[in-house]
Amino acid sequence: MASVFSKIIAGELPGRFVWQDPEVVAFLTIAPVAQGHTLVVPRAEVDRWTDLEPALLTRLNEVAQAVGKAVIQGFGASRAGYLIAGFEVPHTHIHVFPANDMSGFDLTVADPDTPAEESDAAADTLRRTLRDLGYGEFVPEG
Structure with a gap:
């Protein structure tokens, strides 16, 4: 059975994509801990990150770093949080x-009731910032 992320990647479920390349996508979560909370996901369905091929894990981290730079710049944060659960x-x-502190590292504070307008605006900010940072070839249109 396909995971919910595979269904989002395939377009069977909606997603606010900010990055798409042949191996990795990034889209906003439906339950953010902060505006701009993004999930970086391999297209390949692999349950545990420890089971990823090393080259794919490297690519995931490259994309996570690019998205991290965008969340710092786009949202004026002091750091980008990074978490694998x-x-x-x-x-x-x-x-x-x-x-800006450790609160985002507690996923139990995620807000599943974030208004769609806020999520749309966050996705637009990330897309614009990723383009400004030179990653335009991987940034889909809104």
């Missing part, structure tokens, strides 16, 4: 989010 969805994903 993997209990919510059995498909490897890296959480990248604006961080």
Whole structure:
């Protein structure tokens, strides 16, 4: 059975994509800990990050770093949070989010009721910032 992330990647479920390349995508989570909270996900369905091929893990981290730079710049954060948990969805994903303190590292504070307008605006900010940072070839249109 396909994971919910595979369904988002395939276009069967909606997603606010900010990055797409042949191996990796990034889209906003539906339950952010901060505006701009993004999931960096391999297209390949691999449950545990420890089971990824080393080259794919490297690519995931390259994309997470680019998204991290964008969340810092786009949202004025002092740092980009980075977290791998993997209990919510059995498909490897890296959480990248604006961080000014440790609160975002507690996923139990995520807000599943974030208004769609806020999520749309956050996705637009990330896309624009990623383009400004020179990653335009990987940034889809809104």
